[in-house]
Amino acid sequence: MIHPLLVAATLARNRAWTIARARPSTLAMEYDVLIIGGGLNGPAQALALARGGLRCAVIDAMPVETRSADQFDGRSYALSAGTVRMLGRLGAWPADHATPIRQIKVTDGRAGEGPAPFMLHFNAAEGDDGPMGQMIEDRYLRRALLSALAAQPRIDHIAPAKVIAQAVTTSGARVTLHDGRVLHGKLLIGADGKSSGTASRAGIDRSPRPYGQMAVTCAIAHTLPHHGIAHQFFMPGGPLAILPLPDNRSSIVWSEDETRARALMAMDDAGFLAALRPAFGSFLGEITLATPRSAFPLSLSLAERFVAPRVALVGDAAHGLHPVAGQGLNAGLRDVAALTDVITAARQRGEDIGAIDVLARYQTWRRPEILALALVTDGTTKLFSNDNSMLRAARDIGLGAINALPPLRRAMMREAAGISPSLNGLPTLMG
Incomplete structure (x- = not known):
């Protein structure tokens, strides 16, 4: 057909x-x-x-x-609920190929040591607006x-x-x-x-103001289901995003300092997976590369x-x-x-x-x-992309405090979903 x-x-x-x-x-x-x-x-x-x-x-x-x-070259997008609504109204939303983002888990830590005890957890089940967003391949x-x-x-x-x-x-x-x-x-x-x-x-x-970081991107296949959960793991060199795709695959966006990122790109597939596993963890089982890698500088x-x-x-x-x-x-x-x-x-x-x-x-x-x-993205990058012990303690406590306040957490969920109006209102196509 x-x-x-x-x-x-x-x-x-x-x-x-x-x-x-x-x-x-x-x-x-x-x-x-x-x-x-x-x-x-x-x-x-x-x-x-x-x-x-x-x-x-x-x-x-x-x-x-x-x-x-x-x-499929590995490029994928995490689209907010408001963006998905807009694309649907334009007749340009390929719903059959999308993966709902049902939860988002934000953690801090070091590769190989696992995440810190405090985390920020968004769960779409807490609200009435459906999934917080959708993942779609480029x-x-x-x-x-x-x-x-x-x-x-x-x-x-x-x-x-x-x-x-x-x-x-x-x-x-x-x-x-x-x-x-x-x-x-x-x-x-x-x-x-x-x-x-x-x-x-x-x-x-x-x-442009360079961050001195590069993002390494690819898709990973894994043996265990992701259940529509997106992960953001902050490490000293930069964040690792693990985003759900169909068929037991996930999109990877790994931000690292430029020297480390270039080294990751120079590795063969086996070497890259060996470098990724300590940061990725074992919660999705065995992992393999599903696409080639690419990298781009961040600024x-x-x-x-x-x-x-x-x-x-x-x-x-x-x-x-x-x-x-x-x-x-x-x-x-x-x-x-x-x-x-x-x-x-x-x-x-x-x-x-x-x-x-x-x-x-x-x-x-x-x-x-x-x-x-x-300002938010820049401040978040600077706050989390370091290994300062005092900052680490403060940000971990902050994540835990936000997670313990349901009204604030739900407000942040609506903002992340792109359905919160700004001072000038929500654009018609997204409302």
């Missing part, structure tokens, strides 16, 4: 191939919104805006064949987004295509592609990652502004956070939802959706929230 996601991905590929190669005279060049970046946030942004009646172009430098590849989420793009007539997915220039006027934005084509829109959205060309061309700077970076005249940034183009709280993609999709609320409300009032005063509402909403999240 041919899987429907493969059919949809093929349709998306063929449609994108046609658009990318159409002669300029046959291509509709006028849009409401131009979105640069075809990863995850860009397609989600297009789907959200198209749902509100706007015509969008998604300009993706990567071929659709690459985006829709079926091979390949399934990408293909679901491609399927949704292909099914939405208000979206053109232009791929592969590289933007070489952009310009704004008082009435609109313009981008020039590598083949000479020019696209026009009222608003330009940058969803093109930490090295965002959109931000750079708009004169928006960012100053904190915030764009000095999230908007410029006729330009808005979402996701990694606007901010890069430590993965300690697993909020990277969740924060990006919350950007998408908030910007959608701002734009659709402005359009209903007859305002210019690319006007700087309209975009300023998005920045006023999201930048303070991202700054607060950055």
Whole structure:
């Protein structure tokens, strides 16, 4: 049987191939919104805006064949309940491939010595909101987004295509592609990652602050069931996240200092597993590698502004956070939802959706929230990524104290699930 996601991905590929190669005279060049970046946030942004009646172009430098590849490379995401709700409303949630996160256990300790006696334990059974989130492999989420793009007539997915220039006027934005084509829109959205060309061309700077750590990621198979429990084990070199996947597998995100991380990447599979086992423990039985390993450097970076005249940034183009709280993609999709609320409300009032005063509402909403999240993740990383005995005692007592206060613990659960409103409210798509 041919899987429907493969059919949809093929349709998306063929449609994108046609658009990318159409002669300029046959291509509709006028849009409401131009979105640069075809990863995850860009397609989600297009789907959200198209749902509100706007015509969008998604300009993706990567071929659709690459985006829709079926091979599992170890990349997975812990998505909050609010994010899952949003993706479902956009028709881009691959529920059959998701694993519910029913509990989260946060512990402190050293590899080989086990966790400290105090821990923080979140259990979804304490509330009425269902699982706190879902784990999903990157390949399934990408293909679901491609399927949704292909099914939405208000979206053109232009791929592969590289933007070489952009310009704004008082009435609109313009981008020039590598083949000479020019696209026009009222608003330009940058969803093109930490090295965002959109931000750079708009004169928006960012100053990354390295942590001196790298995250080593992969998937692990194990002989015992995980029961939907996510673990965050803080060690002196950095945290180890063990996140549940289908079929007795777990996603690993192991943050270590750069020297140690490079050594882990240089080991053969047997050596890596031998290094992982003391930190991983034996609670899931025997472990084996299920995917190749990858690694990336960790840093904190915030764009000095999230908007410029006729330009808005979402996701990694606007901010890069430590993965300690697993909020990277969740924060990006919350950007998408908030910007959608701002734009659709402005359009209903007859305002210019690319006007700087309209975009300023998005920045006023999201930048303070991202700054607060950055402070939390940065502070947590500094507090736990050390072996200071006094700090260790204080943080262990703190974890135990929070765990002993059910109202505070439940409030933190709702925050982690992405269903707690901010000062500006919960975006419509997540509410």
